[in-house]
Amino acid sequence: MAKYQQLVDQLREQIEAHIWPTGEKLPSLRQQAEQSGLSLMTVMHAYEVLESQGWIVSKPQSGYYVAPRAASSRARPPVQAIARTDQADTNSFVFDVLQATRDPAIMPFGSAFPDPELFPQRQLMRSLVKVSHTLRPGDALNNLPPGNEALRKILAQRYAQQGITLSPDDIVITNGAMEALNLSLQAVTEPGDWVVIENPSFYGALQAIERLKLNAIAIASDVQQGIDLQELEQALQRWPVKACWLMTNRQNPLGYTLSAERKQQLVALLARYDVAMIEDDVYSDLYSGQDKPLPAKAFDRDGRVLHCGSFSKNLVAGFRVGWVAAGRYAQRVQRIQLMSTLSTSAPMQLALADFLSTRSYDTHLKRLRQTLAKRKQLAQQALRRVLPADAHVSDTPGGYFLWIALPEHINTTALYHLALQAGISIAPGQLFSSGDQFSHCFRFNTAWPWDSRAEAAVETLGQLIAQLAGARR
Ligand SMILES: Cc1ncc(COP(=O)(O)O)c(C=O)c1O
Structure with missing residues (x-):
């Protein structure tokens, strides 16, 4: 296959996959030539072909942009390809959430680590x-x-x-x-x-x-x-x-x-x-x-x-x-x-x-598994008492995470911010995907001692969820 055609196919696939969304500026001819190792002439030819096929448009003195109909004219791919800009957004949010779990005053339900006292x-x-x-x-x-x-x-x-x-x-x-x-x-x-x-x-x-x-x-x-x-x-x-x-x-x-x-x-x-x-x-x-x-x-x-x-x-x-x-x-x-x-x-x-x-x-691991299983069970019971009846709490064996799906209109990023003000962290669904289909879900770490502090934090979380649910009705 000719080199220009390879570039045409590659860019077309990327546009279809929303790597380059509608209206986004493509790399300039010179940048594309540097990135791909192709000559400027080859890149120019590829861009002309894409333009003639309606995938991109050129704007004088500005560059090449993804044409409006290019992304929308085709059915959404069955799997989700992720745009780089979305990844960068996730990155800074992850940083904020991880920083928050370091504060000992915060109840670390959003942490990825188990209680270190278990080690x-x-x-x-x-x-x-x-x-x-x-x-x-x-x-x-x-x-x-x-x-x-x-x-x-x-x-x-x-x-x-x-x-x-x-x-x-x-x-x-x-x-x-x-x-x-x-x-x-x-x-x-x-x-x-x-x-x-x-x-x-x-x-x-x-x-x-x-x-x-x-x-x-x-x-x-x-x-x-x-x-x-x-x-x-x-x-x-x-x-x-x-x-x-x-x-x-x-x-x-x-x-x-x-x-x-x-x-x-x-x-x-x-x-x-x-x-x-x-x-x-x-x-x-x-x-x-x-x-x-x-x-x-x-x-x-x-x-x-x-x-x-x-x-x-x-x-x-x-x-x-x-x-x-x-x-x-x-x-x-x-x-x-x-x-x-x-x-x-x-x-x-x-x-x-x-x-x-x-x-x-091995003795330690056996004891750890038993303690984690008990704590997880207690956390599940406490959460079921405070969550809305139509929330779904995952029940997968082992480990120390629960995945909780709230009714779809409740946004867990909003819940994360409210909970943090109340001294509680959770890991909102937005952390785990660049799309928004998990924006009503959150991950809950059950590895902490199930004491009055944890009980009170779960109660508060329940009240905040009820508040958010009520606000949208
Ligand atoms: C799924 C998963 N993989 C990898 C890691 C990183 O592990 P480590 O602390 O050993 O670097 C984590 C930590 O949160 C994790 O949850």
């Missing part, structure tokens, strides 16, 4: 003190990417307990899962590539996609069923998708866990379209019932799944240690880490390796 702080400190006594000057170098060998071996053994055979060399230790996810995304994409996420999805995915100048396609996901695999396949047929960033266990914010069968179908589908999968599995140990659900990684036959985990949600948030089992991308991830943050802190890696070599970790 074995004393034992962890004992490990940290122990390793600090034996720390040698060479340890900084010994723990460079891929990271501490003992820690990687322990992680490989934990995968093996689930029947997943991985070499410690497949694993890279990172600064929390956030770094694991970001490095993974960078390892499998180039700027301008297309990436699939869930709708709604963890806001960290939207932020990473924006930072790396990627294009996002959000696929409908449902509290019960999880991601719609049919819609995903349609997106894979329609867009040249390079990677998916998905959660398969206790998805944030909806809380669902995909069945093993659907995980297997998902990996097979991605293999058919040669798409890499970044699996965000930070809540993997917070399951309910006897058995830990398998990750999608368990069905990966050709190393395309980059499985990202963390200790932040189940052991210690402040150490900032996570990992990625990166399969065929392990070397690339290491190289990018070396060029960005260099490595994870050596004492933190050593302390975790020390702690995990005892049996305390």
Whole structure:
């Protein structure tokens, strides 16, 4: 295909996907030539073709703009491609919400972290003190990417307990899962590539996609069923998708866990379209019932799944240690880490390796799961007492989030602002999607002690919701 035609097709798809909405100015000829590496003549020819087909209009002395009928003349695509400007808006709102949850005077129902009092702080400190006594000057170098060998071996053994055979060399230790996810995304994409996420999805995915100048396609996901695999396949047929960033266990914010069968179908589908999968599995140990659900990684036959985990949600948030089992991308991830943050802190890696070599970790996890389950139940009961009868509270097992859908006319961003003034944070639906279809939903963190403070905060939240419901009637 001629080069100008490739650019024509690319821009047409972007206009159809509302990446360039009606009336938006396209990059100038010179900018487009620089971005695409094409000659000015080729770009000019492509723009002329698009203009002759009615997709764009030129305004003298100003540039090229998306024509009014271009976006509206076609049916809305079945999946939602996200405009970059929307992502940027989400970004600053996420920042505000996260800042608010740091204030100890605020009841942190909007936080993503569990109550740190549930973590074995004393034992962890004992490990940290122990390793600090034996720390040698060479340890900084010994723990460079891929990271501490003992820690990687322990992680490989934990995968093996689930029947997943991985070499410690497949694993890279990172600064929390956030770094694991970001490095993974960078390892499998180039700027301008297309990436699939869930709708709604963890806001960290939207932020990473924006930072790396990627294009996002959000696929409908449902509290019960999880991601719609049919819609995903349609997106894979329609867009040249390079990677998916998905959660398969206790998805944030909806809380669902995909069945093993659907995980297997998902990996097979991605293999058919040669798409890499970044699996965000930070809540993997917070399951309910006897058995830990398998990750999608368990069905990966050709190393395309980059499985990202963390200790932040189940052991210690402040150490900032996570990992990625990166399969065929392990070397690339290491190289990018070396060029960005260099490595994870050596004492933190050593302390975790020390702690995990005892049996305390599994005992702690078991107790943590029990406490979280009790707290979640109490929170559900309290919320049901104060929410409108037609509100829906998700009831997915495990983890510590509830996803609450209020009647559609109640805006949870307005609720967020009102609640904050009353000393309560929530995570409004707007954080998890660039569209507005979750503007009546919010995520509620149930991991806090269920005491009079929490009860009073839920009562207040109920009153604010009633106030908002009344105001719109
Ligand atoms: C779904 C999800 N993934 C990743 C992270 C980041 O984890 P970490 O603290 O290990 O960087 C979070 C934290 O909120 C999360 O909720």
